Amino acid sequence: MEKKLILGLETSCDETAAAVVAEGREMLSNVIASQIKEHQKYGGVVPEVASRKHLEIVNIIVARALQEANCTFSDLAAIAVTNGPGLVGALLVGVNCAKTLAYALGKPLVAVNHVLAHVAANYLVHEVIFPAVCLVVSGGHTSLLYLTSRSQAVLLGGTRDDAAGEAFDKIARVLDLGYPGGPAIEKAAAEGNPKAFNFPRAFSGQDDILEFSFSGLKSAVINNLHHMRQKGQSFSVSDVAASFQEAVIDILVEKTVLAAAAKQVKTVLLAGGVAANNLLRERLEKSLQNDGRTLLVPPASLCTDNAAMVAAAGWDFYVSQKFAGLDLNATPVLDKIWQAD
Amino acid sequence: MIVLGIETATLVCSVAVVTADKMLAEYTQQAKKTHSERLLPLIDSLLKDIGLKVNDLNGIAVAAGPGSFTGLRIGMVTAKSLAQVLDIPLYGVPTLEALAAQHPHFPGIISPILDARRKQVYNALFLPAEEPQRLTAERALPLTDLLQELEQEREKVLFVGDAVPVYRQLIKEKLGDRAHLLPAEASICRAATVARLGLKRMSAGCTHSWHDLVPFYVRLSEAERKYLRSLKEGGDFC
Numbered sequence: 001m002e003k004k005l006i007l008g009l010e011t012s013c014d015e016t017a018a019a020v021v022a023e024g025r026e027m028l029s030n031v032i033a034s035q036i037k038e039h040q041k042y043g044g045v046v047p048e049v050a051s052r053k054h055l056e057i058v059n060i061i062v063a064r065a066l067q068e069a070n071c072t073f074s075d076l077a078a079i080a081v082t083n084g085p086g087l088v089g090a091l092l093v094g095v096n097c098a099k100t101l102a103y104a105l106g107k108p109l110v111a112v113n114h115v116l117a118h119v120a121a122n123y124l125v126h127e128v129i130f131p132a133v134c135l136v137v138s139g140g141h142t143s144l145l146y147l148t149s150r151s152q153a154v155l156l157g158g159t160r161d162d163a164a165g166e167a168f169d170k171i172a173r174v175l176d177l178g179y180p181g182g183p184a185i186e187k188a189a190a191e192g193n194p195k196a197f198n199f200p201r202a203f204s205g206q207d208d209i210l211e212f213s214f215s216g217l218k219s220a221v222i223n224n225l226h227h228m229r230q231k232g233q234s235f236s237v238s239d240v241a242a243s244f245q246e247a248v249i250d251i252l253v254e255k256t257v258l259a260a261a262a263k264q265v266k267t268v269l270l271a272g273g274v275a276a277n278n279l280l281r282e283r284l285e286k287s288l289q290n291d292g293r294t295l296l297v298p299p300a301s302l303c304t305d306n307a308a309m310v311a312a313a314g315w316d317f318y319v320s321q322k323f324a325g326l327d328l329n330a331t332p333v334l335d336k337i338w339q340a341d
Numbered sequence: 342m343i344v345l346g347i348e349t350a351t352l353v354c355s356v357a358v359v360t361a362d363k364m365l366a367e368y369t370q371q372a373k374k375t376h377s378e379r380l381l382p383l384i385d386s387l388l389k390d391i392g393l394k395v396n397d398l399n400g401i402a403v404a405a406g407p408g409s410f411t412g413l414r415i416g417m418v419t420a421k422s423l424a425q426v427l428d429i430p431l432y433g434v435p436t437l438e439a440l441a442a443q444h445p446h447f448p449g450i451i452s453p454i455l456d457a458r459r460k461q462v463y464n465a466l467f468l469p470a471e472e473p474q475r476l477t478a479e480r481a482l483p484l485t486d487l488l489q490e491l492e493q494e495r496e497k498v499l500f501v502g503d504a505v506p507v508y509r510q511l512i513k514e515k516l517g518d519r520a521h522l523l524p525a526e527a528s529i530c531r532a533a534t535v536a537r538l539g540l541k542r543m544s545a546g547c548t549h550s551w552h553d554l555v556p557f558y559v560r561l562s563e564a565e566r567k568y569l570r571s572l573k574e575g576g577d578f579c
């Protein structure tokens with residue numbers, strides 16, 4: 001029998017992406033149009049600019065994804081789309097494109113949570129044994145999830161304020177390192193001393209808390225810089241970047257190790273744009289190995305926003321026939337529990 | 342030729358199906374729901390009620406702006422995606438032109454005004470006709486500026502659009518009897534007119550493509566304007 005194909009669509013932030021994935025695993029195409037250049041001059045993603053760019057290109061990206069997968073609209077089994085969380089105006093472009101495609105084709109529509117989609121990037125490259133714990137870290141999210149299957153997830157803890165990636169962007173900006181902040185900080189930090197400054201690690205040592213907070217860390221870095229600049233004190237940008245990165249990674253590793261132990265899982269997954277940070281991968285892998293656990297990470301190209309992960313996540317909802325209606329809307333906030341079956 | 346018209350430039354959500362000489366159906370509503378929740382269900386029930394399938398459509402006409410940025414994008418991505426899947430022509434009809442085309446026999450000038458926020462309106466001036474003749478380009482300007490411009494004229498002026506109820510008083514004050522204002526139901530932009538104008542252009546061989554049709558926003562985004570201003574002033578942007 002022919003394999004069932006899902007077309008995935010993703011427009012939650014600043015990448016317009018479409019992809020065709022067979023049965024939740026096999027990536028046939030993965031087309032991404034990044035808007036990073038558009039937003040660089042503003043020092044961050046501008047929602048209205050992002051929405052306009054998505055609309056300009058989304059249908060072309062869909063056509064390209066089909067072409068690269070060597071298939072046509074009629075070969076598709078369903079359409080999957082990210083409907084949140086993310087920038088509302090940006091999400092609405094993808095959601096309404098996907099709804100219309102599904103309607104005109106008479107095919108089912110599946111709504112996918114963006115955080116679960118990041119998790120699903122792992123299913124494209126790894127055979128995951130459940131239960132597992134996943135840390136999703138990106139510009140928009142810092143979430144610890146407990147997974148009992150591909151389609152069942154519980155949120156163990158999120159961030160009380162900023163996402164880790166957001167903190168990277170902000171600190172990169174105050175250090176004049178440019179946008180996006182993650183790679184910029186990582187590069188600068190490589191030559192710095194991670195112990196030069198002792199920045200705060202929120203909830204460290206509090207084993208009953210599986211949540212994150214980065215606003216205190218952000219203010220501490222900014223205040224430090226402010227004082228040093230005011231006093232005319234010279235300092236090394238690399239040292240600040242390295243010490244900041246160290247604080248973020250320390251807390252991400254500590255809470256993930258804690259969650260894995262609490263849930264007694266053998267497998268831990270890493271996902272999201274910040275998963276591309278090499279030091280985070282290394283440190284987390286080492287700490288988990290000490291406890292006899294395995295860390296799985298998708299390749300960097302699948303860590304940042306893409307639509308193959310959306311199509312992969314959508315597969316499980318398709319199988320359990322959890323379809324969305326024509327009145328599907330964008331939902332900017334995050335649910336606590338997801339279940340496909 | 343069976344054409345579907347889509348109008349989501351303001352709070353009104355309107356869809357219609359027309360042929361060269363008939364309006365088969367039009368659903369128009371102004372409810373609390375968002376365009377994203379309403380538009381496709383409305384298209385679906387409209388087609389069902391007149392016994393048509395989506396594949397029976399031969400063309401898509403969409404109000405292309407100006408108007409609410411988000412509203413325009415929802416209408417346009419829906420129109421583009423339909424045109425893409427069904428492989429049929431598409432036409433983006435200027436919103437203000439469609440508003441003017443609803444009143445082809447008014448003896449004077451037609452002045453559509455849409456609420457553009459920040460104390461401005463979207464406007465262009467037209468001479469009435471089934472395909473109105475444009476006197477100015479689309480612009481966003483304070484209503485007082487528009488009224489000053491119109492005070493120089495002698496003709497009667499018909500105001501249509503969602504900004505009319507907001508500025509009724511001011512318009513009457515400045516232009517007196519020369520100003521003609523319509524009741525709410527005659528002042529909104531309707532998809533049947535969008536579809537009619539689109540059908541006319543498409544039958545004449547004039548079409549847009551789903552590859553490159555974008556809304557006529559008229560205005561830049563807030564961030565772009567600030568950025569351009571900063572370049573001009575040579576100052577700091579952030």
Ligand SMILES: [Zn+2]
Pocket residue numbers: 114118138140272273304305
């Ligand atoms: Zn993401």
